[in-house]
Amino acid sequence: MQLIFDGKRIDGRSLDELREVKMWAGILNKADGSGYIEWGKNKVIAAVYGPREVIPRHETDPYKAVVRARYLMAPFSSLEEHGRQGPNRRSIEISKVVREVFENVIIAESYPKTAIDIFIEILEGHGSTRCVGINAASLALVAAGIPLRDIPVAISAGKIDGVIAVDMIKEEDNFGQSDMAMAVAPNSGDVLLLQMDGKLTREEVARAFDLIYGAAKEAYAKQVAALKALYAPQKEEIEEAEREGERPEETFGRSEPSPPAPAPSEAEGAGGFGYA
Amino acid sequence: MARIVVPGELLSQKQLRARGTYSSRDGTRSAVIGLYNETDEKFVPLKGSYIPMAGDRIVSVVTEEKVIGYGADIFSPYKALLPSRMTRLRLSPGEVIEAEIVEVSEVKDVILGRPRTLKEGRVAFISPMKVPRAIGKQNSMLQLIQTGTGCEVVIGRNGVVWVKGQREQLAIDALMKIEREAHIAGLTDRMQAWLAEQSGKR
Amino acid sequence: MITDELRRDTVLGFLKEGKRLSGRAFDEYRPIVVEKDVITSAEGSARVRLGNTQALVGVKVDLSTPFRDKPDEGTLTVGASLLPLASPTFEPGPPDENAIELARVVDRGIRSAEAIDLKALKIDEERVWGIFADIYALDHDGNLIDASALATVAALDNLKMPKYVDEQVVRETAMTLPLREKPVTFTFAKIGDSILFDPDYAEEVAMEARFTVAVGDEYVYAMQKAGRGSFTRKEITDLIDAAFAKRKELLRYL
Numbered sequence: 001m002q003l004i005f006d007g008k009r010i011d012g013r014s015l016d017e018l019r020e021v022k023m024w025a026g027i028l029n030k031a032d033g034s035g036y037i038e039w040g041k042n043k044v045i046a047a048v049y050g051p052r053e054v055i056p057r058h059e060t061d062p063y064k065a066v067v068r069a070r071y072l073m074a075p076f077s078s079l080e081e082h083g084r085q086g087p088n089r090r091s092i093e094i095s096k097v098v099r100e101v102f103e104n105v106i107i108a109e110s111y112p113k114t115a116i117d118i119f120i121e122i123l124e125g126h127g128s129t130r131c132v133g134i135n136a137a138s139l140a141l142v143a144a145g146i147p148l149r150d151i152p153v154a155i156s157a158g159k160i161d162g163v164i165a166v167d168m169i170k171e172e173d174n175f176g177q178s179d180m181a182m183a184v185a186p187n188s189g190d191v192l193l194l195q196m197d198g199k200l201t202r203e204e205v206a207r208a209f210d211l212i213y214g215a216a217k218e219a220y221a222k223q224v225a226a227l228k229a230l231y232a233p234q235k236e237e238i239e240e241a242e243r244e245g246e247r248p249e250e251t252f253g254r255s256e257p258s259p260p261a262p263a264p265s266e267a268e269g270a271g272g273f274g275y276a
Numbered sequence: 277m278a279r280i281v282v283p284g285e286l287l288s289q290k291q292l293r294a295r296g297t298y299s300s301r302d303g304t305r306s307a308v309i310g311l312y313n314e315t316d317e318k319f320v321p322l323k324g325s326y327i328p329m330a331g332d333r334i335v336s337v338v339t340e341e342k343v344i345g346y347g348a349d350i351f352s353p354y355k356a357l358l359p360s361r362m363t364r365l366r367l368s369p370g371e372v373i374e375a376e377i378v379e380v381s382e383v384k385d386v387i388l389g390r391p392r393t394l395k396e397g398r399v400a401f402i403s404p405m406k407v408p409r410a411i412g413k414q415n416s417m418l419q420l421i422q423t424g425t426g427c428e429v430v431i432g433r434n435g436v437v438w439v440k441g442q443r444e445q446l447a448i449d450a451l452m453k454i455e456r457e458a459h460i461a462g463l464t465d466r467m468q469a470w471l472a473e474q475s476g477k478r
Numbered sequence: 479m480i481t482d483e484l485r486r487d488t489v490l491g492f493l494k495e496g497k498r499l500s501g502r503a504f505d506e507y508r509p510i511v512v513e514k515d516v517i518t519s520a521e522g523s524a525r526v527r528l529g530n531t532q533a534l535v536g537v538k539v540d541l542s543t544p545f546r547d548k549p550d551e552g553t554l555t556v557g558a559s560l561l562p563l564a565s566p567t568f569e570p571g572p573p574d575e576n577a578i579e580l581a582r583v584v585d586r587g588i589r590s591a592e593a594i595d596l597k598a599l600k601i602d603e604e605r606v607w608g609i610f611a612d613i614y615a616l617d618h619d620g621n622l623i624d625a626s627a628l629a630t631v632a633a634l635d636n637l638k639m640p641k642y643v644d645e646q647v648v649r650e651t652a653m654t655l656p657l658r659e660k661p662v663t664f665t666f667a668k669i670g671d672s673i674l675f676d677p678d679y680a681e682e683v684a685m686e687a688r689f690t691v692a693v694g695d696e697y698v699y700a701m702q703k704a705g706r707g708s709f710t711r712k713e714i715t716d717l718i719d720a721a722f723a724k725r726k727e728l729l730r731y732l
Contacts, residue, residue: 032325051325051353062383089578096575096704103706105283107298107307111325112383114353142283145323147307149298150284174547178590180701187284187305190708194689196701197586202718205698209711228280231309231322 001175003160009172011040015165018155018215023226025139033144035136035226040169041126046136048144051114059115064108069099069118071133077125079170094130101134101154101183101192107147116146127170128156134183134193135219142227151223152192153216154183157208164204166211178204182212186220189213278311278320287312287319296321326352326404326434328377328386335394335432338371348373348388350434351401356386363391372399372438374430394430397440400448402455404435409463410454417464421450424471446474486684493672499680505720507676512632512731521640521649522611524632529678530619532564535611535629539640541647542608544600552599552606556585558613558626565618565679581613583702584627584663587692590699591661594634598655601642609637620678623690627663632732635660661699662728663692664721668707673717675724689714691721 003010013019019040028034031047054060071094075083087095102118118140120133131154138151158168159178173179178198184191200208281287289303296308297319306312310321328334328350336348336356345359346367358367358375367373371393378389402410410431411418422429427441431451439447450471457463485499492499502508508529517523522537542553558581560568573581588594599607611634613626639653667677667685674681677688686707692700698718703709709717 033323053353053355089573089582092575092578093582096579097702100704100706104708110307110327111353142309143323145308145321145325147296147298147324148283149300149305149307151282185284185708187286188708190710191703191714192708194701194703194709194714196698197590199590199694199697199699201696202698202715202722205718206715209715213711224282227282227309231280 001171003172003175004163009160009165009169011169013167015163016211016214018167018218019169021219021222023135023139023222025143025226025230031140031144033140033142033146035139035143037132037136037139039128039132039135040167041124042122042129042132043124044120044122044129044132044136046118046120046133046140048116048118048137048140048146050116050144050146051111052117054113054115060113061108063112065106065111065114065116067099067103067106067108067116067118069095069102069120069137071095071098071120071122071130073122073125073129077122079126094133097193097195098130098134098137101152102137102141104190104192105148105150105152105185106141107149110147116141125170127168127173128181130154131156131181131183135223139223139226143230150185150187151220152183153186153220153223154181154193155212155215155219156181157212159198159200159204159208164207164211166208166215180208180212182209184213184216186216277315278313280309280322281306281312281319282309283307285312288317290317292317292319294319296324322405324405326350328352328354328356328380328384328434330377330380332377332433333374334377334388334434335372335374335399335430335436335438336388336434337399338367338369338373340369341367348375350377350386350388351436352434354384354386356388358388358391362387362389365391365393367391367393372397374432374438394438394440397428397438398444398448400437400439400451402431402435402437402451404433406455407431407433407435410437410451412464417454417467420464420467420471421447424468424475425450443475446471449474485680489680489684490670493669498674500678502676504672505675505724507724507728508678510628510728510731512628514632514635520633522633522635522637524629525616526625526629526632528621528625528628528676530617531621531625531678532615532617533622533625533629534614534616535626535633536614537609537611537633537637539637540608540610541601541642542606543604544606548596550600551596552594553608554585554589554594554596554611555608556581556588556611556613556630558584558615560615560618560622564615568615568618579702579704580615580623580626583623583690583700584613584630586700586702587627587661587663588630588634591659591692591694591697593631593657593659593661594655595658605642607639609634618679620680620682621665621676623665624663624676627661627692628728628731631657631660631662635732659694660729660732661692661694662721662725662732663690663700664717664724664728665690666717666720668705668709668713673713675720689717691718693718693721693725695725 022038033048122129134154160176180196183193292304298307336350340347348356350356373391375388375391379387425443425447427447430438511527520536521539525534635657636654641648668687687705690702
């Protein structure tokens with residue numbers, strides 16, 4: 001199947017262009033934090049519960065929160081066949097690598113003996129669902145008030161008709177020559193997730209990385225905007241308090257120093273990032 | 277002026293050691309979404325679960341009687357214990373108490389003390405972030421609700437609220453209204469007017 | 479486990495001195511032994527020893543139906559079992575996320591390389607040959623991925639192909655199916671600021687992040703980063719280069 005016509009992809013995009021993206025945070029009531037993203041035709045919802053008690057008990061870590069993640073595709077999420085309910089091998093692997101993204105950024109020492117549960121549901125899937133899922137889960141974690149070092153952003157890239165392009169739709173996933181998913185921490189540029197299959201030369205790998213980092217900036221800006229929109233009303237609350245002669249920290253909570261932090265473990269290799 | 281910051285943003289090149297931030301190689305970064313005032317370098321978290329701290333007075337529910345004391349739910353990720361040595365009261369599961377957090381260990385074991393029972397009345401929940409607003413400067417908002425509803429109102433630092441008196445539902449409605457509308461200017465005056473109006477109705 | 483914690487401190491202590499517990503260089507692989515055709519009931523098999531790590535792969539070729547979207551191709555399925563006898567940390571039960579990841583990463587390298595000509599496996603309009611490779615981890619002293627990948631490629635090379643005659647599968651034939659391409663897989667462990675090739679068990683316990691890459695002469699076929707740690711972009715690029723540089727060394731065993 002030909003995927004590029006006159007320099008344009010089958011959905012009209014150029015090689016370095018992201019699909020149309022809309023993001024919302026805090027759209028669910030019960031969850032501690034939630035995010036919903038429409039990314040092209042993808043519809044992905046994520047929720048976070050926690051910090052909460054660990055069940056089953058034996059999974060508790062006395063020194064930090066345990067992070068758990070579940071990625072699932074809804075049975076009605078595909079254009080074609082009806083999917084089976086529940087996890088399959090692919091979703092189990094994705095759940096693992098997604099969890100590892102968030103284990104990197106969550107400051108788990110803040111909440112020992114608790115669990116932070118991340119649920120990602122692909123309601124409608126149209127290529128690069130694990131990346132959209134990660135982006136939605138990032139929104140949910142921030143909305144839940146879980147302490148994070150950074151907000152992970154995930155973007156896909158691939159090779160279609162011999163050239164490298166960013167943000168793969170389903171047809172490009174299926175009929176292209178290579179597929180890559182990457183999640184990065186925007187402030188450091190560190191790679192938190194990287195999966196690839198297909199055939200790429202080293203130059204093509206470098207080109208894919210370039211496109212991904214470029215697009216990540218754009219996606220990150222959208223995440224930040226969605227989160228700030230959620231809390232913009234609170235900003236006015238603070239300003240009102242200031243007008244009434246109160247100081248925000250009196251009104252909204254303490255800004256006393258947090259309890260003494262456990263010494264950053266050298267084995268963490270976190271390179272100087274500690275907990276305060 | 278304060279601006280909204282998201283996790284990972286660099287706040288200052290100094291080590292601020294503030295709640296909701298973390299120390300990075302290049303200074304202090306936010307760990308949660310919050311408001312940061314660059315001028316006086318103050319960070320206020322906008323969201324988070326209630327983290328128990330010694331000195332807080334909270335409202336909790338007794339969950340079980342143990343050999344060493346009473347287990348209590350403080351509606352945070354952490355359970356609390358009211359040791360026998362801290363009280364003469366005889367309590368049973370389901371009872372509501374106001375107590376002080378006497379101690380929080382490094383692994384977040386919470387010890388309660390100086391309890392008093394809150395009999396009858398009703399319990400409601402607001403966001404822990406809104407508690408200071410609901411209490412008001414020098415208890416001003418709290419007193420407003422009490423006089424406007426004829427109720428005794430106890431607001432725990434953990435966001436758990438207990439009301440008892442003539443118009444318990446009205447008191448709870450008032451607290452919900454504060455939680456919802458805190459960001460709109462003129463809250464105190466508005467609450468005053470609203471309570472007067474509501475009292476007239478019922 | 480307590481011993482794991484002790485070992486981690488030891489590993490870290492050695493790394494600070496620029497050394498590995500085992501005395502190996504940072505870019506050195508353990509001794510490799512590859513034995514083929516070890517399971518006569520299988521159409522292909524191989525056992526690989528990578529230091530003290532052992533992986534056995536058995537391949538069966540069976541009648542199958544093609545995938546709906548690829549009606550002219552045979553199928554390749556890779557499974558993995560982390561047998562309880564291989565490590566005190568493996569529990570009996572269905573494949574967990576680690577076993578699933580292992581199988582899928584090995585699969586990706588081989589599939590991307592198009593090592594098997596799947597079109598040659600078509601029998602007729604309804605039937606194709608299905609190739610089923612099962613990885614059996616027998617002894618876990620680290621880096622089961624590379625050991626398993628090596629064993630899988632070795633086992634798949636020159637499969638004894640059955641015939642389909644008169645609606646019967648005939649297994650005693652002289653036909654073999656050579657591989658078109660032999661991907662080689664390399665796994666690296668990041669511990670603190672050090673990156674080690676071919677981590678052993680103690681190093682895997684201590685590591686924060688892992689990077690696996692499967693390469694041919696010219697192409698990268700598969701990549702998988704795992705673990706809660708991270709890599710910089712430069713580290714990934716350097717490791718890909720290192721894999722290409724080391725490929726010939728491991729190809730000798732295939």
